[in-house]
Structures are given as structure tokens and as C-alpha cells.
Amino acid sequence: RIVGINNRDLARFTVSLQTTFDLLRDIPDDRIVVSESGIQSRDDVVRLEKAGVDAVLVGESLMREKDVGKKVKELLGKS
Known part of the structure; x- marks a missing residue:
């Protein structure tokens, strides 16, 4: 089961x-858990990962x- 959290x-x-x-x-x-929206940098990804997020949805950036x-x-x- 997947839970998406929209940060917008x-x-x-x-x-x-x-x-x-x-x-x-x-x-x-x-x-x-998928964190959706607002992911701009590697630091964002690392912070989310450390908090327990399994995946991120990146679009606008x-x-x-x-x-x-x-x-x-x-x-x-x-990089």
C-alpha cells in the first residue's frame, strides 16, 4: 500500500x-510513503529519507x- 503526502x-x-x-x-x-511536491535539492531528499520516506515525486524542479x-x-x- 502506498500513501502519498502532498506538500502543496x-x-x-x-x-x-x-x-x-x-x-x-x-x-x-x-x-x-511518497513525499510529493517541493523537493528541490539533495538535502531535501536526504532529510525526507532520514525521516522514513520511501520515495519522492519530483515535478516542478x-x-x-x-x-x-x-x-x-x-x-x-x-553528481
Whole structure:
């Protein structure tokens, strides 16, 4: 089972990774947790991973990049 946590407030369109950190404690350990939106850097990925997130959904930060492959490598820590 997969649980996606949307970090974007759809009423105000603000984004905060804190949403994921706040909701993680309420999700059973046997779930796959995906943090969605607001992932901009390797540091974001590392913080989410350390908190127990299993996967991230990255969109906007990739769409803004000229070199998408380079950005993916950066997010994965392979740059």
C-alpha cells in the first residue's frame, strides 16, 4: 500500500516539506510513503529519507531545469 503526502497547500499553493514530517508519525510502518511536491535539492531528499520516506515525486524542479539528467543525478547524490 502506498500513501502519498502532498506538500502543496492546494488552497494557497504554498509548499512545505514540513507537511510530510508532520504526517509521517500517523502512517503505519508497513506503508510505502511518497513525499510529493517541493523537493528541490539533495538535502531535501536526504532529510525526507532520514525521516522514513520511501520515495519522492519530483515535478516542478525538474521542469525548470535545462539539464534534467544533471538535476536527477544531483537529487540522487550522483553528481
